[in-house]
Amino acid sequence: MSKLRSAPTLDDVARQAGVSTATVSRCLNAPDRVVEATRQRVMQAVEALGYTPNFAARVMAAKRTFTIGAIIPTMENAIFARGLQAFQEELHKRGYTLLVSSSAYRPEVEEEQIRTLVARGADGLLLIGHDRNPQIHDYLERQKVPAMVAWSYIPNARAPSIGFDNRQAMQALADRVIGLNHTRIAMISGVSEGNDRARLRIEGARDALRKRGLNPDSLSIIETSYEVENGAEAFARLISQSPHPTAILCGNDVLAAGALRQAQSMGLNVPEDVSITGFDDIELARIVSPALTTVHVPHREMGSKAALELVEMVENSTPGSTIRLQTEIVERQSLGPANNS
Amino acid sequence: MSKLRSAPTLDDVARQAGVSTATVSRCLNAPDRVVEATRQRVMQAVEALGYTPNFAARVMAAKRTFTIGAIIPTMENAIFARGLQAFQEELHKRGYTLLVSSSAYRPEVEEEQIRTLVARGADGLLLIGHDRNPQIHDYLERQKVPAMVAWSYIPNARAPSIGFDNRQAMQALADRVIGLNHTRIAMISGVSEGNDRARLRIEGARDALRKRGLNPDSLSIIETSYEVENGAEAFARLISQSPHPTAILCGNDVLAAGALRQAQSMGLNVPEDVSITGFDDIELARIVSPALTTVHVPHREMGSKAALELVEMVENSTPGSTIRLQTEIVERQSLGPANNS
DNA sequence: TTGTAAGCGTTATCAC
DNA sequence: GTGATAACGCTTACAA
Numbered sequence: 001m002s003k004l005r006s007a008p009t010l011d012d013v014a015r016q017a018g019v020s021t022a023t024v025s026r027c028l029n030a031p032d033r034v035v036e037a038t039r040q041r042v043m044q045a046v047e048a049l050g051y052t053p054n055f056a057a058r059v060m061a062a063k064r065t066f067t068i069g070a071i072i073p074t075m076e077n078a079i080f081a082r083g084l085q086a087f088q089e090e091l092h093k094r095g096y097t098l099l100v101s102s103s104a105y106r107p108e109v110e111e112e113q114i115r116t117l118v119a120r121g122a123d124g125l126l127l128i129g130h131d132r133n134p135q136i137h138d139y140l141e142r143q144k145v146p147a148m149v150a151w152s153y154i155p156n157a158r159a160p161s162i163g164f165d166n167r168q169a170m171q172a173l174a175d176r177v178i179g180l181n182h183t184r185i186a187m188i189s190g191v192s193e194g195n196d197r198a199r200l201r202i203e204g205a206r207d208a209l210r211k212r213g214l215n216p217d218s219l220s221i222i223e224t225s226y227e228v229e230n231g232a233e234a235f236a237r238l239i240s241q242s243p244h245p246t247a248i249l250c251g252n253d254v255l256a257a258g259a260l261r262q263a264q265s266m267g268l269n270v271p272e273d274v275s276i277t278g279f280d281d282i283e284l285a286r287i288v289s290p291a292l293t294t295v296h297v298p299h300r301e302m303g304s305k306a307a308l309e310l311v312e313m314v315e316n317s318t319p320g321s322t323i324r325l326q327t328e329i330v331e332r333q334s335l336g337p338a339n340n341s
Numbered sequence: 342m343s344k345l346r347s348a349p350t351l352d353d354v355a356r357q358a359g360v361s362t363a364t365v366s367r368c369l370n371a372p373d374r375v376v377e378a379t380r381q382r383v384m385q386a387v388e389a390l391g392y393t394p395n396f397a398a399r400v401m402a403a404k405r406t407f408t409i410g411a412i413i414p415t416m417e418n419a420i421f422a423r424g425l426q427a428f429q430e431e432l433h434k435r436g437y438t439l440l441v442s443s444s445a446y447r448p449e450v451e452e453e454q455i456r457t458l459v460a461r462g463a464d465g466l467l468l469i470g471h472d473r474n475p476q477i478h479d480y481l482e483r484q485k486v487p488a489m490v491a492w493s494y495i496p497n498a499r500a501p502s503i504g505f506d507n508r509q510a511m512q513a514l515a516d517r518v519i520g521l522n523h524t525r526i527a528m529i530s531g532v533s534e535g536n537d538r539a540r541l542r543i544e545g546a547r548d549a550l551r552k553r554g555l556n557p558d559s560l561s562i563i564e565t566s567y568e569v570e571n572g573a574e575a576f577a578r579l580i581s582q583s584p585h586p587t588a589i590l591c592g593n594d595v596l597a598a599g600a601l602r603q604a605q606s607m608g609l610n611v612p613e614d615v616s617i618t619g620f621d622d623i624e625l626a627r628i629v630s631p632a633l634t635t636v637h638v639p640h641r642e643m644g645s646k647a648a649l650e651l652v653e654m655v656e657n658s659t660p661g662s663t664i665r666l667q668t669e670i671v672e673r674q675s676l677g678p679a680n681n682s
Numbered sequence: 683t684t685g686t687a688a689g690c691g692t693t694a695t696c697a698c
Numbered sequence: 699g700t701g702a703t704a705a706c707g708c709t710t711a712c713a714a
Contacts, residue, residue: 007483007484007485009690009691009692010691010692010693011691019700019701020700020701020702021691021692021693021701021702022693022694022700022701022702022703023699023700023701025692025693025694026693026699026700029693033699033700034699034700035699035700038699038700050480050483052456052459052460052484053460053691053692054401054460054462054690054691054692055397055460055461055462055692056396056397056398056400056401056406056461056462056690056691056692057397057401057690057691057692057693057706058691058692058693059397059692059706060395060397060398060401060690060691060692060693060705060706060707060708061691061692061693061694061705061706062692062693062694062706063693063706065397075416075422075425075426075441076419076422076423076426077419077422077624078417078418078419081416081417081418082417084416085416085417085443085445088442088443097442097457098442099440099441099442100416100440100441100442101429101438101439101440101441102426102429104426115393116438118393119393119394119395119396120396120397121395121396121397139391142348142391143348143393144347144348228624228627228628257628258628261627261628261630264630283418283569284625284628286569286602287569287598287599287602287625287628287629288628288629288630289602289605289629289630350706350707350708351707351708351709352707352708360684360685361684361685361686362685362686362707362708362709363684363685363686363687363709363710364683364684364685366708366709366710367683367684367709367710370709374683374684375683375684376683376684379683379684394707394708395706395707395708397706397707397708398690398706398707398708398709399707399708399709400690400708401689401690401691401692401706401707401708401709402689402690402707402708402709402710403690403708403709403710404690404709
């Protein structure tokens, strides 16, 4: 049986070019440390053989992968997509490759993915939100893999983070709602357990009620997972209360879109009969009609700054700094004055 | 200076447990080939040291990564998300990890990503659509990395594929439109160059005109990239023609959502004044109002079957088979009879 | 059942 | 500038 010819190695290239493997390696990694003529010869051999360096071997020898891993809760909605795209673009400029996996909002899956990415030699990790088993951070420290948290700003947390103050942002929005004379307010939130963003947004809404002299416990909250259908269902339940809420704060735009759809299918006018607000300002917020009044999050800025910061941590072993980004309320058509009939 | 203690290796575990590295390796990879007592001891050592196998080393020795790579054109809209999620879930069941990267619809980026993933030892690749430089397939063959194409069904193409017949699907939809007495039809397509799905959908629309005795060249087409804004702009241009089209076929739901928004902001009623159709049946199609009449694509089925097929190719060196999935038209509210005034 | 030792394909440190 | 050569951490015959 003939020996299967497998992918060409450095050695093959070296032999073909009549040089040593060291020279070939230099041609690829530090071209100026090799004389033009030999480099030409080597590159020709590389071309001719269709050589691609073996990544695993390179990693073993160099102990660097130029790879950053990111674990996001879901790819199925656009919340993280835009920020991640900017993250990737910035990394690419700096010579890094991004590997993404999604945990489906399950902590144990996230943990597994973290270990997988570390085992694969990720030079650094991007994680979403602060809530997780602290042992994971012990593990990352032992493995010396720097990690940065995004989509949430919490100073002095275990890991440096870049994001916005979810609590304050929702408080500002709720305050705006109350300013329009809404007093019967409800909220459709993402599942708050293990999700600091969701939890802080709830707290923010309560803060607003409190500051305006309303009872924070009067806020009826339904927690549900982040899908359009769930938003619709939750809306149906909340609106059946009597007297029904005149404004419904949603934990994100996807839930808000679901709520809106449900309102419409129940023959309710938004915002005349009931106001609905979103959070995130993803594309969807402008697509639905009425367009959503929501909280704009600077996704791209967050992604690119996260990349810069993380690369800095990786390359200079710095602890990483925590960065706060500003959000702003964008007023569109889904929020109007209360109709307290 | 004290030696920095780095991540524990197999050797450390072996020493701690008082066995050889081979035994530790076996405990991890073939637990039944080791006696219970020693395994206990080894596992304790693993636990105590917080050992994680070094992936690169493992790959070098075993020549398998249990990793599948996927390169999708974009993460920024939901077209690929659901199918990819199913793909990942199925792979996970089979013990594989999925690595995803996005090419931003740029062929040269896709090519680079393919090389990156191969260099990283991906055991197999999932690619979207058939249009690409054929040299890439030569390369993959040389590297012996099986690849499967999804989102497009083309028999006898260079790579096996799983998907649907884009041409036939759009033809069926256009036929339905014509059956509602539309004769002035326009199309908002994705950029067709380097995108067989977009191209075939255009062809399908023309086929329908032809079969119904209409002039296929009467189909005015605007090609644009896949974002809501582009759909809106294209709609504005098409509708300004006189007489204006009564039905606008969109290359996907995102473009359709943009067209719909633009129609509404111009005070046009859909479908009374103009009909709009989508393609893909992503969540968005049900969120907008009127909800989109569109082509339903079995995304999850496509993803999981692609995984099965690709794993089969990887594990048994089979050539892979080409699988055709069925689409169906879902009638909602954005398509109505022509108003030929 | 367990241990020994030979790779795996690079990079990096020295000499030359 | 270039060439030997020793790691890097693991898997896997083969031997014991």
